[in-house]
Amino acid sequence: MIPAQFSYRRASTVDEALSVLAEHGDDAKLLAGGHSLLPLMKLRLAAPEVLVDIAPIDELRYVRADDDGVAIGAMSRYHDLHRDTVLREHAPLLAHVAGSVGDQQVRHRGTVGGSIVHADPAADLPAAILASDGVLVARGPGGERRVPAAEFFLGPFTTPLEPDELVTEIRIPRQTGLGWGFEKFTRRAIDWAIVGVAAVGRSVGLINMAGTPLRARATEEALANGASVAEAAELAAEDTNPPDESHAPPDYRRHLARVLTARALDKAAVPA
Amino acid sequence: MKVAIEVNGQTVAEEVEDRTLLVHYLRETAGLTATNIGCDTTSCGACTVLLDGESVKSCTMLAAQADGHAITTMEGLTADDGELHPLQRAFREQHGLQCGFCTPGMIMASVSLLDHNPKPTRQEVRDGLEGNLCRCTGYHNIVSAVVEASGQEVDR
Structure with missing residues (x-):
């Protein structure tokens, strides 16, 4: 399968990428690791006229701890994040989740920024970042703005980013010492989650339980009001809208959400 | 371009x-x-x-x-003189292939796996090769080949 014709441009700085976007607007698409976009282009579900390769932007490849928490450059690859000692210390949930996306080869290419802006409700990292109260930093022609993850996922593959904006950084409040748990139920090893749960402290993010990643608010409130993990996890499927597929109907997914939430919270109850 | x-x-x-x-x-x-x-x-x-x-x-x-x-x-x-890479040799020794179609991908993925983790357990080999499918072997001999190439005793 071969993508439709496009013109390939390479950016080595954020400014270069923004100027190509400003020039081409809606006709241009950013290419990071390409592990979501290129398959869509090969299936001709996407056919941008201009592809701007931003993977070479070295200034967006870092993990730094500061007073507020951890700052992750958007072009950091899953493989880098999984092995990063700063991330493992201050946001271990994300380091673990990054190591469970796809397979070894995918993790050598895929980036955290690419995963976030693709906004696939079945993806692992968006739910983990949502559970972590992450904030996304975007740059566009008008400068920089910050969007909390809680306001970033509007629907399947839909975010508030403008076509001329680029996510540069993901900011995570420090989680040092907090327990965490990650549970992902798949049919085969490298599949997307049928349902997944990312928990850190008493925050719970749900994967593939609606058109966007979700927080399990009813569970979180029950925990805050003194419920046990078992009691709180029973509420994990409240206010969800899981997709219907032949091998995983909504009731089955609700069941999985309750079971996996209990497991993830049990793990998260143990301080890191 | x-x-x-x-x-x-x-x-x-x-x-x-x-x-x-x-x-x-x-x-x-x-x-x-x-x-x-x-x-x-x-x-x-x-x-x-x-x-x-x-x-x-x-x-x-x-x-x-x-x-x-x-x-x-x-x-x-493969070296210029035809000498096989340790993984190529181990796949042959352990019969880590049948039809051979997946083998180049299996071996290249295994090179990277051993680079990150030079002495993997059998389970770590299975996890590390999760992105490679083989429809013939049932994977058992492939895992043995990677373990052998890592210089460890093959415990079948």
Whole structure:
């Protein structure tokens, strides 16, 4: 399968990428690791006229701890994040989740920024970042703005980013010492989650339980009001809208959400 | 666009369409056909090669993205005098293949796996090769081959 014709441009700085976007607007698409976009282009579900390769932007490849928490450059690859000692210390949930996306080869290419802006409700990292109260930093022609993850996922593959904006950084409040748990139920090893749960402290993010990643608010409130993990996890499927597929109907997914939430919270109850 | 890739130590430079996939560049432009196209959807791993020493699926990369980088294919593992790479030898010794279609991808993914984890357990080999499908062997002998290539006793 071969993508439709496009013109390939390479950016080595954020400014270069923004100027190509400003020039081409809606006709241009950013290419990071390409592990979501290129398959869509090969299936001709996407056919941008201009592809701007931003993977070479070295200034967006870092993990730094500061007073507020951890700052992750958007072009950091899953493989880098999984092995990063700063991330493992201050946001271990994300380091673990990054190591469970796809397979070894995918993790050598895929980036955290690419995963976030693709906004696939079945993806692992968006739910983990949502559970972590992450904030996304975007740059566009008008400068920089910050969007909390809680306001970033509007629907399947839909975010508030403008076509001329680029996510540069993901900011995570420090989680040092907090327990965490990650549970992902798949049919085969490298599949997307049928349902997944990312928990850190008493925050719970749900994967593939609606058109966007979700927080399990009813569970979180029950925990805050003194419920046990078992009691709180029973509420994990409240206010969800899981997709219907032949091998995983909504009731089955609700069941999985309750079971996996209990497991993830049990793990998260143990301080890191 | 003009794409120049160091393939197995030699620079291959050609004018290709921007949309050319890396796997097509390797097979058709560089003429190296060990790298197979299996599923063409990032699932099976048959097209795995090394990009700057790390395993990637060459059906899900543009040749343009590898411009200026180094690629190693299965052909590049064998020494000039024909001496096999330890993984190639171990796959033969342990009968880690039947039809052989997945083998180049399995071996390239295993090179990267052993680079990250030089002494893996059998379970770690299975986890590390989760992105490579084999429809013949049931994986058992493949795992044995990787364990042998890592210099460990093969406990079948």
